[in-house]
Amino acid sequence: MNLRLTNKQINIIEKANPFLIVSTIVAFTFGLYFSLLQSPPDYIQGDSMRIMYIHVPSAWFALMAYTILAGSSVLWFITRNPIFSIIARSIAQIGMIFTLISLVTGSIWGKPTWGVWWVWDARLTSMLLLFFLYLAYIFLWQSITNKDLASKISAALAIVGFVNIPIIKFSVDWWNTLHQPATISKLSSPSIDISMMVPLFIMTLATFLFLVTVFFIRLRIEILDNKILRIREVK
Amino acid sequence: MFALLKRDLYLALYSSSSFFYTSSFFVLILIILPFLFGTNDVQLQILFKGIIWIGLSLSILLTMERIFNADYEDGNLDIILQQNPSIEIVIISKYITHWIVYCLPLFIVLPMLSFLFYVSLDNIFLIFLNLFFGSFGMVFIVTFVSALTLGAKRTIFLKAIIVIPLFIPFLIFGTNLESWPILLALSMMSFVLSMYVSAYGLRLYVE
Amino acid sequence: MNELISMGGYAPFIWSAYGFFFITIIILFITNFLRLKKREEILNKINNNRD
Known part of the structure; x- marks a missing residue:
């Protein structure tokens, strides 16, 4: 496989690593300072809404990772360039971890907000x-x-899954209108104050830098695997 | 095509699973209900609508390895694909076999089950329509997943993890009584998807 | 400082959510980093054997 x-x-991918690690740590330090200390508590939810600063970026990147997964699978079909197959499977594990994080943090956020750990809400079910x-x-x-x-x-499975996402979303939304529990109001955020935008932005940036760091490490793993395989073939 | 269909049907019916086995399976899955939840007739009617879909899903899902795996492992799949002019005909024949063997028995026992669970005749007709249009789509989905996972380790749980999220739209609309047109649309969409993906998977493994 | 720890009464929720987030991403980073180091070791070994 060439x-x-x-x-x-390859050189850029290798050299970027220390720089990415340092900038991720710096961004998370700033992000934590702003999200835990500098921003005011929400006037309805109090301090519990600080969980948003980690929940929302992970949910965004969970969705983005699946888009990249499906997009690079499509590109792989068109170009047959193995790099797209590597991108797809490098992003899959990261995306799964971020989906798990957004589910767990959302559930922890739900307990003080809704009073229960889990709500059969359309968004949560789709996630x-x-x-x-x-x-x-x-x-x-x-396997x-x-x-x-x-x-x-x-x-092929990634593309089938991607085609299926809007169908799942549509059917879950429809199902949710039938079974919506009346007592639980949806978590709505009509207007986000500027003081909340700053920590959210920094945390999103930090999470993105982290994602790129791990992604580059995974690319290097694949490159080395390929090298090892080729040396063994020559022998 | 008819020769292939005949062969597949003979194989399916003469091996382990005759019509009688599959229909007994459907009846037994539903007979568990009163033992678990009591004999309150209103409650039974509600549960019946859901559990019948679980029965259908299980019967399609648990037997999905019979679609291509047996033929693939003893080398017959190569011969079948060479003998038939196009790969699509083979796939369609597999759809029909799987549907006849593992879905049709449900529709035969459905009237009897409706008496057992106090479902009215009007409702049973709507349930019938839902199951009828939904079951085709579920067979299409299972066929392409089976074609894709031919080379994977033989674990039904892996296939269940792939298939169940794809089944969920069918189950959501299936339990609603008036939504048979949506199920028909879903089945038609999965037919198109399934034709492409099964042909792609089979070509990968056979070549 | 006390205010930071108590978080207006939501301390267990906030600290467990942040803790889960950071522990998970650190584990994700470390496992992948160790896998990379393992590959580099194998490659070094192969190169040394050649010389």
Whole structure:
């Protein structure tokens, strides 16, 4: 499998690592300072809404990661360039972890807000199903021992899952209008104050930097795997 | 195509699973209900609508390895694909077999079940329509997942994890009595998807 | 300082959510970093054997 990466690109991926780690730590330090100390508590929810600063970025990136997963699978089908297959499976694990984080932090946020750990709300249910879509992709990838075949098969599954997301979203929304518990009002945030925007923005940036860091590390793992494989073949 | 269909049906009916087994399975899944939840007739009617979909899902899901795996493992799939002019015909024949063997028995026992669970005749007709249009879509989905996972380790749980999220729209609309047109639309969408993906999967494994 | 820890009465929720977030991402980072180091070790070994 030829990766079709130039040495310059590999060099950039390797050199960026220490810089990315440092900037992630700096961004999280600023983010924590703003989100825990500097921003005022919400006048309805009090301090509990500070969980938003980690919950919302993880939910965004969970969705973004699936878009990248499906997008690179489509590109893989068009170009057959193995780099897209590597991007897809590098982002899958990260996306699954962020889906898990957004589910757990959302549940912890829900307890003081709604009084219960879980609400069968359309958004939460869709997120839960997204988690299982990621899980299916990763399990399928692991269960096929021929990795060349596995990348072809899991690319197809990623696209099927992506086609299915709007259908799931639509049906879950429809189901939710039937079974909406009357006592629980939806968590709405009509206007976000500027003092909340700053910590949210910094935390989103920090989470993004972290995501890129791990993503580059995974790319390097794949590049080294490829190198090791080729050396063994030559022998 | 008819030769293939005949062969598949003979194989399915003469191996372990005759019509009688599958219909007994559906009856038994539903007979558990009164033992678990008591014999309150209103409650039973509500539960009946849901559990019948669980029965249908299980019967389609648990037997999905029979669609392609047996033929793939003993090498017959190569021969079948060579003998038939196009891969699509093979796939359609597999749809029909799987539906006849694992879904049709449900519709035969459905009238009897409706007496057991005090469901009125009007409602049973609507439930019938829902199950009828939904079951096709579920068979399509299971077929393409089965074609994709031919080379995976033989674990039904892996396949269940892939299939159940895809089943959820069917289950959501299936339990609502007036939504058979939506189920029909869902089935048609999954037919298109399933044709492409199954053909893609089969070609990968056979070549 | 006390205010920071008590978080207006929501301390257990906030600290467990932040704790979960950071512990999970640190685990994600460390496992991938260790996998990278393992690959580099293997590559070094192969290169040394060649020489």
